[in-house]
Amino acid sequence: MFTSCADPNSIEGLTWLLCYLTTGKHLLFYASFGVVLLLLAITAPAALAFGFGGAMAARSPFLPLRMIGKAYTAMVRGVPDIIFFLFVPIALDQGFEWLRHKVKCPDWTEPIRRGSDFVVCPAAKLPLSTSPQWVHESYGFAMAALAFSVVFGAFAANVIYGAMQAVPRAQIETAEAYGMTPRQGFWRILVPQMWTFALPGLSNLWMILIKATPLLFLLGVEDIVYWARELGGSKTSQYAYPHPDWRVWYFLALLAFYLGMTRLSEMVLGRLTGRLSRGQATLGGEMQRKAAR
Amino acid sequence: MKNLILSAAILAMSAGLAAAQTVRLGTEGAYPPYNFINDAGEVDGFERELGDELCKRAGLTCEWVTNDWDSIIPNLVSGNYDVIIAGMSITDERDKVIDFSQNYIPPAASAYAALKPDADVTSGVVAAQTATIQAGHVAESGATLLEYPTPDETVAAVRNGEADAVFADKDYLAPIVAESGGELVWAGEEVQLGGGVGLGLRESDTELRDKLDAAIQSMKDDGTLNPMITRWFGEAALVF
Numbered sequence: 001m002f003t004s005c006a007d008p009n010s011i012e013g014l015t016w017l018l019c020y021l022t023t024g025k026h027l028l029f030y031a032s033f034g035v036v037l038l039l040l041a042i043t044a045p046a047a048l049a050f051g052f053g054g055a056m057a058a059r060s061p062f063l064p065l066r067m068i069g070k071a072y073t074a075m076v077r078g079v080p081d082i083i084f085f086l087f088v089p090i091a092l093d094q095g096f097e098w099l100r101h102k103v104k105c106p107d108w109t110e111p112i113r114r115g116s117d118f119v120v121c122p123a124a125k126l127p128l129s130t131s132p133q134w135v136h137e138s139y140g141f142a143m144a145a146l147a148f149s150v151v152f153g154a155f156a157a158n159v160i161y162g163a164m165q166a167v168p169r170a171q172i173e174t175a176e177a178y179g180m181t182p183r184q185g186f187w188r189i190l191v192p193q194m195w196t197f198a199l200p201g202l203s204n205l206w207m208i209l210i211k212a213t214p215l216l217f218l219l220g221v222e223d224i225v226y227w228a229r230e231l232g233g234s235k236t237s238q239y240a241y242p243h244p245d246w247r248v249w250y251f252l253a254l255l256a257f258y259l260g261m262t263r264l265s266e267m268v269l270g271r272l273t274g275r276l277s278r279g280q281a282t283l284g285g286e287m288q289r290k291a292a293r
Numbered sequence: 294m295k296n297l298i299l300s301a302a303i304l305a306m307s308a309g310l311a312a313a314q315t316v317r318l319g320t321e322g323a324y325p326p327y328n329f330i331n332d333a334g335e336v337d338g339f340e341r342e343l344g345d346e347l348c349k350r351a352g353l354t355c356e357w358v359t360n361d362w363d364s365i366i367p368n369l370v371s372g373n374y375d376v377i378i379a380g381m382s383i384t385d386e387r388d389k390v391i392d393f394s395q396n397y398i399p400p401a402a403s404a405y406a407a408l409k410p411d412a413d414v415t416s417g418v419v420a421a422q423t424a425t426i427q428a429g430h431v432a433e434s435g436a437t438l439l440e441y442p443t444p445d446e447t448v449a450a451v452r453n454g455e456a457d458a459v460f461a462d463k464d465y466l467a468p469i470v471a472e473s474g475g476e477l478v479w480a481g482e483e484v485q486l487g488g489g490v491g492l493g494l495r496e497s498d499t500e501l502r503d504k505l506d507a508a509i510q511s512m513k514d515d516g517t518l519n520p521m522i523t524r525w526f527g528e529a530a531l532v533f
Contacts, residue, residue, distance in 0.1 A: 008332075024333035090371065097372070110497075116370045116390055117497045125372065130315040133356060220360065220368075230323065230330060233445035234452075236468045238325045240332040245449050 008240045020241045029227035033257065035141070036213045036224055043148040043209065048202075050153020055160035069157070076154030084151050085215050089143035093126065100124040137221070144219040152209055159201035164190060166197040168281065196276040196284070203269045210261050228254055315354045316501065318344050319374035322359040323443050324465060326525045327380035327490075330359070339525035340378045343397060346517070350508040363423055363442055366391060369493060375501060376494055380462065382426050382487030392496045394506045396489030398522065399531045403427050406466045407451060407458035407480040414481035417457035420447040426486045427460045451477065464526045 004011065005019035020026070057069025076084065097120045101112065105121035112120055122128070127135045167190050175185035216223040232247030277284030320328045322336055331337035336357040348355035358374045369377050369391060383393045403426075405414045419436040421428040422444050431438045439456050441447045448469055450456040458480050459466070470477045492509075494502045512518040519532040 024335070025330060028334045094371065114497045117495045118371045119495070119497050120372070129317055129356075129375065130354075133358070136358070217361070220373075222359075229443065229445075233323075233443070234448065234469075236325065236472050238329070238338075238468060242472070245452065247449075 016241075020243075023241065025227075025231060028222070029224070029231055032222060032224045032227050035221065036216070039141070039145055039148065039213060039216065039221075040210065042145045043152065044206065046145065046149035047152035047156050047205075047209070050149055051156025051158075051160050054153060054157025055164060058157065058161050059164060073154045073157045073161070076151055077158065081151055081212070082215070082218065085144075085147050085218055088147040088150060089140075089219055092143060092146065094118055097124055097126050100126060140220050144216055144221050147219065148209070148212070152205055155205050156202060159205065160194070160198050162201070163194040163198035167193045193280065196273075196280050196282055199269070199273055199276055203265070203273075206265060206269070207262065210258065210265065224254055224257070315356055316348065316376060317356045317358050317374035318348075318376045318378050319358045319360050319365060319369060320344075320377070321362045321365065321379040323362070323445060324380050326468065327462075327465065328378070339521065340380065342521060342525075343512075343518075344376075344378050346512065346521075347505055347508040350511055351504040353504070361442070362425075366493070370495055372495075375498065376492050376505070378492055380465075380490055381493050383489055383491045384426055384487050387493070390496075392494045392498070392502055393491040394494065394502055395509055396491045397509050397512075397518065398490035399533055400485060400487060400489045401531050402463045402483040403430070403460060403486050404463040404466055404479055404483045405458045405460050405481040406448070406470050406477045408454075408477065410478045410480050412458045412480040414458050414460070418455070420450040420456035420459045421461065422447055425461075427462070430484060430486055431460050448477075464530060467527065467529075 004015060005022070008016065008019060011019060054069050054072050057065050058073065060066045060069065097118075098112065101108065101120040101124035104123045108121045110119070112118065127139050171189050171193060172185055175189040180188065214223060214225040217226045228250035229247060232245065232250035234245040235242045273284065274288070278288060279285055320336055320340060322328055322330045324338075326338050328336060328338040328340045336359065341357070344355060344357070360368050360374070362379070365377055365379060365381075366387070368374065377391070380398075381387070383396060387393070405412070405419070407414070413436075415435055417436055418439050419431045419434075420439045420441060421431050423440040423442055428438060428440055439447075439450060441450060444461060444465060447456070447459045447461060448466075451459045463483060466477075470479065492502075492505055494505075509518075512521075513533055522530050522532050
């Protein structure tokens, strides 16, 4: 990065450290923090959407839809996360490739499954083996985000379902008395009030989601834990910057990052709780009312 | 989410119609000097140089991919890349699932490294990387096997006393022992394992295997492979 870093063997002290911390590999490490934050930024709203959909389905008066909603939450919550994280991306990927294979290569006669091999025609590969590495990485990342969303969506669905049930029945009755249709009652009365009940559960999920991001590496995405382990491992002189086992320093940096994320989330969630309890017939809302008097 | 996948898919479709055959080479990137991620963040090492040369000779466009060692075979057979070039020894067990090219490194010794030369390697605790022939050997030797996902962690386990010794390819341990300043020493006997290191390919991919086989043979014939081995593994390394 700097011209003075051209020959790492001849420098020492702070300059060495500065050069070491700005190698291409370290820049990849710093970029992977962005990957984790991006995953959180995509997964959190997506999981919330999955959760909301799941909860709505589970409350539906239409039986098949209700069964789908209940089955989704029950199944995903019951299966260990790791199995799901391994299964969803691989199964989805092979599913997509199989579909593309059927569409793009109808005259391909050889079988797709040969022993343990999964072979589709080259045009059906997803991404194509000729596409640049970043396409492969984005595809892997998208798969990972989808897997995270499905899993955390199921937990969120259960939380939101419970929150919807927790809204006092009298509120809905009042809506009905005002002549609102069930749909209007749902969107105007139930949904705005249920968030205060859902928030404690959802904030838990958010915390767990932050801590679950190292599972990214299982899915082939090079995240901060992968790079910390790779960079921290002892390096012989085959590398430009040899050093002993420094993993503890890298993991301490990760510790600081995760604790910082937790503190930040707590602050934001605290404010959000205050905002959502305003005017609610809950203990939090009651306390706000008394304090304002 | 769907949009992301869709756009990735569309990009993938539009990007790759032109070029000829692109072969994706999967490696671990954590096993110097065979393969490692250098300080610029790129795949480097003996196998990087070898792989690029083989692709040139076989007339293929090659792309490097890194993958966790533990899932390196499953990701090959499910088609995430086409070749494993990761210091993988040719064994009968692996040959049942995947195919191997001819070896590009002759059958080499595996060795124990420990803090003291009289470390107990037959009944003590021995660290090895998961799913390697060395791990298999330790399990059979009567020692207690301690498995780690990366080779670096197996060495770290010896340094911090969790294991009495580490068992790995001698070529991998040699520079570590040499540079440890006397902290690590060789222990026990060297063991001859496996049938050399070869490229791993899908069993259905016979055409690619034949191409790469021919490229390895041509490097053996014109004498360019041996100097490459000595350059990366030192003068003491076995050659063809």
